[in-house]
Amino acid sequence: ARPASEFELVIPIEDDAELIAARTAEQIARAADFDQEAINQIKTALIEACLNAAEHGDSPDRKIHQRFAIDEDKLIITVSNKGKTFGRANGQATPALGAQPVKGARGRGLQIIRALMDEVEFERTDDGARLVMTKYLKRPGSQ
Amino acid sequence: ARPASEFELVIPIEDDAELIAARTAEQIARAADFDQEAINQIKTALIEACLNAAEHGDSPDRKIHQRFAIDEDKLIITVSNKGKTFGRANGQATPALGAQPVKGARGRGLQIIRALMDEVEFERTDDGARLVMTKYLKRPGSQ
Amino acid sequence: MSASEIRARLIEDAAVIYPGLYLNQFRAESIESQCKAFLAAGVRRIVINFEETELINSIGISILLGVIDSVNGAQGTLVLSNLNASNRELFEMLGLMSHVEMVDTEEIALLKLNGDPLQATT
Amino acid sequence: MSASEIRARLIEDAAVIYPGLYLNQFRAESIESQCKAFLAAGVRRIVINFEETELINSIGISILLGVIDSVNGAQGTLVLSNLNASNRELFEMLGLMSHVEMVDTEEIALLKLNGDPLQATT
Ligand SMILES: Nc1ncnc2c1ncn2[C@@H]1O[C@H](COP(=O)(O)OP(=O)(O)O)[C@@H](O)[C@H]1O
Ligand SMILES: Nc1ncnc2c1ncn2[C@@H]1O[C@H](COP(=O)(O)OP(=O)(O)O)[C@@H](O)[C@H]1O
Numbered sequence: 001a002r003p004a005s006e007f008e009l010v011i012p013i014e015d016d017a018e019l020i021a022a023r024t025a026e027q028i029a030r031a032a033d034f035d036q037e038a039i040n041q042i043k044t045a046l047i048e049a050c051l052n053a054a055e056h057g058d059s060p061d062r063k064i065h066q067r068f069a070i071d072e073d074k075l076i077i078t079v080s081n082k083g084k085t086f087g088r089a090n091g092q093a094t095p096a097l098g099a100q101p102v103k104g105a106r107g108r109g110l111q112i113i114r115a116l117m118d119e120v121e122f123e124r125t126d127d128g129a130r131l132v133m134t135k136y137l138k139r140p141g142s143q
Numbered sequence: 144a145r146p147a148s149e150f151e152l153v154i155p156i157e158d159d160a161e162l163i164a165a166r167t168a169e170q171i172a173r174a175a176d177f178d179q180e181a182i183n184q185i186k187t188a189l190i191e192a193c194l195n196a197a198e199h200g201d202s203p204d205r206k207i208h209q210r211f212a213i214d215e216d217k218l219i220i221t222v223s224n225k226g227k228t229f230g231r232a233n234g235q236a237t238p239a240l241g242a243q244p245v246k247g248a249r250g251r252g253l254q255i256i257r258a259l260m261d262e263v264e265f266e267r268t269d270d271g272a273r274l275v276m277t278k279y280l281k282r283p284g285s286q
Numbered sequence: 287m288s289a290s291e292i293r294a295r296l297i298e299d300a301a302v303i304y305p306g307l308y309l310n311q312f313r314a315e316s317i318e319s320q321c322k323a324f325l326a327a328g329v330r331r332i333v334i335n336f337e338e339t340e341l342i343n344s345i346g347i348s349i350l351l352g353v354i355d356s357v358n359g360a361q362g363t364l365v366l367s368n369l370n371a372s373n374r375e376l377f378e379m380l381g382l383m384s385h386v387e388m389v390d391t392e393e394i395a396l397l398k399l400n401g402d403p404l405q406a407t408t
Numbered sequence: 409m410s411a412s413e414i415r416a417r418l419i420e421d422a423a424v425i426y427p428g429l430y431l432n433q434f435r436a437e438s439i440e441s442q443c444k445a446f447l448a449a450g451v452r453r454i455v456i457n458f459e460e461t462e463l464i465n466s467i468g469i470s471i472l473l474g475v476i477d478s479v480n481g482a483q484g485t486l487v488l489s490n491l492n493a494s495n496r497e498l499f500e501m502l503g504l505m506s507h508v509e510m511v512d513t514e515e516i517a518l519l520k521l522n523g524d525p526l527q528a529t530t
Contacts, residue, residue, distance in 0.1 A: 007163065010151035019308050020150065020170045022341060027163045040372035047343050108380065109344055115379055162430050165463060183494035190465050251502065252466055258501055 007068040011050070013059065018050035021066060025077065032070040033137060041116040042075065042135055048109045049079040049131050057081035057128055074118075074136045082128040150211040154193070156202065161193035164209060168220065175213040176280060184259040185218065185278055191252045192222040192274050200224035200271055217261075217279045225271040292316040294324075300331035300399050302392060309342040314349035321353050321364075330362040331399040335392045337368035347380055354386045365395040414438040416446075422453035422521050424514060431464040436471035443475050443486075452484040453521040457514045459490035469502055476508045487517040 009024055011017040022043040029039045046066075053064045059081045067078040114120045119134040152167055154160040165186040172182045189209075196207045202224045210221040257263045262277040292313060293304040301324045305313055321332060334350075336342075357364040366388045369377065374388065382388075389395050414435060415426040423446045427435055443454060456472075458464075479486040488510045491499065496510065504510075511517050 005155045005157055005160070006153075007155070007160070008151070008153035009167070010149075012148045012150070014148055016174070016308055016310060017148070017150070018343075019310075019341065020167065020174065023170050024152070024163065024167045027166050031159070031163065037371060040370070041375075043341060044343075044372060044376060047341055051343055051345065112344060112376065112379060159430055159432060161465075162432075162463065180493060183492070184497075186463060187465075187494060187498060190463055194465055194467065255466060255498065255501060 004069055004071045006070075009066045009068070011064050011066070013054045013062045013064060018047050018054075018064075021050060021064070022046050025066075025068065028068045028070065029075055029135075032075055034075065034135070035138070038135060038138070042077070045113045045116040045133055046077060046079070048112050049077075049133065052109045052131070053079055053081035053129070057083045059083035059128065073139070074134050076132065076134045078130060078132045080125070080128060080130040084128075147212055147214045149213075152209045152211070154207050154209070156197045156205045156207060161190050161197075161207075164193060164207070165189050168209075168211065171211045171213065172218055172278075175218055177218065177278070178281070181278060181281070185220070188256045188259040188276055189220060189222070191255050192220075192276065195252045195274070196222055196224035196272070200226040202226035202271065216282070217277050219275065219277045221273060221275045223268070223271060223273040227271075292320055294320055296329070297396060299329065300333060300396055301329050302333045302335055302396075304335050304337070305339050305342075305346075307338060307340050309336075309339055309346035309350075311343075311345040311349065314346040314353075318349055318353050318356075321357060325357065325360045325362060330360070332357055332362060332364045333367055333392060333395040333399065334364070335367050335395070336370070336373060337392075339370070339373060342373050342376060344380070347377070347382070351382070351385065354382075363399055365389060365398055367392045367395040414442055416442055418451070419518060421451065422455060422518055423451045424455045424457055424518075426457050426459070427461050427464075427468075429460060429462050431458075431461055431468035431472075433465075433467040433471065436468040436475075440471055440475050440478075443479060447479065447482045447484060452482070454479055454484060454486045455489055455514060455517040455521065456486070457489050457517070458492070458495060459514075461492075461495060464495050464498060466502070469498070469504070473504070473507065476504075485521055487511060487520055489514045489517040 007024075007028055009021055011021050025042055025046050026039050029042050034042065050064050053059070060083055063081070065078075065080045067076075069076040069078075110120070110122065113131070113133060117133040118136050119132075121132045123130050123132075150167075150171055152164055154164050168185055168189050169182050172185050177185065193207055196202070203226055206224070208221075208223045210219075212219040212221075253263070253265065256274070256276060260276040261279050262275075264275045266273050266275075292306060295302050301320075303317055303320060305317060309317075317334065324332060354364055364386055366377075366386055368391060369388055377383065377388065387398065389398060414428060417424050423442075425439055425442055427439060431439075439456065446454060476486055486508055488499075488508055490513060491510055499505065499510065509520065511520060
């Protein structure tokens with residue numbers, strides 16, 4: 001039995017910083033015995049969570065905070081950003097990750113995250129927003 | 144010209160958490176255009192800094208804090224731990240990373256770090272200790 | 287990682303594009319420009335080979351949807367190849383299967399584009 | 409990563425030990441026990457192959473110094489092989505060169521241990 005252990009990562013909203021986050025998540029998930037398929041799902045979900053934090057959070061510090069908690073049978077990832085939330089509804093353009101607003105697969109970030117993780121909770125906090133996503137370890141014979 | 148960008152990582156003092164830190168440092172250093180030789184030196188220095196924080200810091204939170212700042216021409220890594228410092232002089236055994244005290248190459252952590260990084264500063268802080276180590280990017284023709 | 291150049295090559299009259307490690311907005315936009323340039327130069331058969339692609343984000347996919355549209359609009363054919371399991375899962379989730387063909391390897395993609403009726407069924 | 413089992417194999421009368429990705433205290437202690445077991449079983453020729461070893465820390469090296477001593481003390485011979493540039497740099501910095509021989513490949517290490525005078529000089 002492994003005790004819960006926690007990692008924290010803060011990345012800037014810029015360039016491909018979310019890729020560094022995804023690879024750190026990969027290391028942590030591998031240490032927690034997740035298989036490569038689950039690891040890839042966790043990475044993709046984290047990338048989308050970071051994009052949302054960059055797009056919708058008008059974060060004054062331009063940072064995304066992440067917490068990774070390895071528990072007995074699960075990895076809980078919390079992605080939070082400060083700043084008053086703004087959606088595209090109020091007419092503001094996508095603030096980060098380039099100028100051009102895009103359509104199509106966007107507007108589906110949370111849907112992608114929900115499909116790839118086992119539990120997902122999104123909540124607005126006093127000073128920003130927080131996404132908590134959980135992935136369970138598949139134990140042999142636990143189907 | 145790239146503006147300074149900062150990452151933060153907090154790892155628990157346990158298992159091989161410092162390996163996850165080293166690989167995150169590798170990602171950050173690669174994004175900052177360091178070559179593989181410099182990246183390996185940075186990783187080894189960071190591992191030794193984490194060992195020191197685990198060994199000498201009687202950290203109440205059992206955590207090691209790291210900051211990575213990418214600047215124009217350098218990467219500055221700050222490793223800090225809380226807790227009153229204790230050396231082996233006062234008779235306490237190595238607190239983390241196993242029971243058996245070891246000899247030989249130990250007692251040379253700072254020496255290794257100084258050999259691998261370009262600038263190293265170690266300071267005791269009010270509530271712990273902090274190591275600041277800097278590696279410069281070798282620019283072509285800047286020998 | 288600041289580099290967003292996209293590798294591409296011409297094999298006979300087909301273009302093969304390699305998106306690199308991470309298909310984000312910038313790299314997807316580079317692919318978009320390259321596809322436009324290929325179409326302008328008369329190339330009508332395009333493969334995007336995702337062999338080296340570790341991660342794809344939803345902004346990249348959105349732009350890719352636009353690329354698919356413009357290739358189709360120019361009477362061209364686009365085939366995607368070498369997607370790993372999770373990237374393929376993402377593409378399926380976002381309904382790309384109905385817009386574009388995905389095959390296992392670049393070779394199969396090129397055979398499909400050459401319209402070889404025997405080989406194309408593999 | 410919690411696994412600290414160390415792979416090892418016997419090639420004729422020589423043992424080859426593979427420390428894995430990260431030579432830390434735990435894995436160095438496993439190597440120590442394995443070496444003791446090999447010595448107790450009469451094996452006197454030991455290679456440690458660092459080909460897969462990404463990182464080595466100073467606690468691991470300290471324990472390795474003890475292993476070198478016990479192999480020497482038992483009239484055995486230990487050779488290290490396949491160190492990458494930075495691990496070799498670390499070993500040089502800590503003065504291991506005067507305690508143990510380091511060679512490029514496992515094959516050369518085995519040749520050295522077999523005392524083939526012609527090949528051993530390569
Ligand atoms: N980190 C966040 N901060 C604030 N609001 C968010 C955040 N993530 C998601 N949202 C809100 O949830 C909505 C749905 O998000 P999502 O499904 O990812 O679609 P998209 O991000 O493409 O608009 C967003 O339009 C936004 O209003
Ligand atoms: N993170 C730290 N916190 C408190 N003291 C430290 C820390 N790092 C180093 N020191 C002090 O500096 C001394 C020299 O460290 P070092 O050269 O790494 O040797 P070693 O760690 O093997 O004793 C230590 O004995 C300790 O007193």
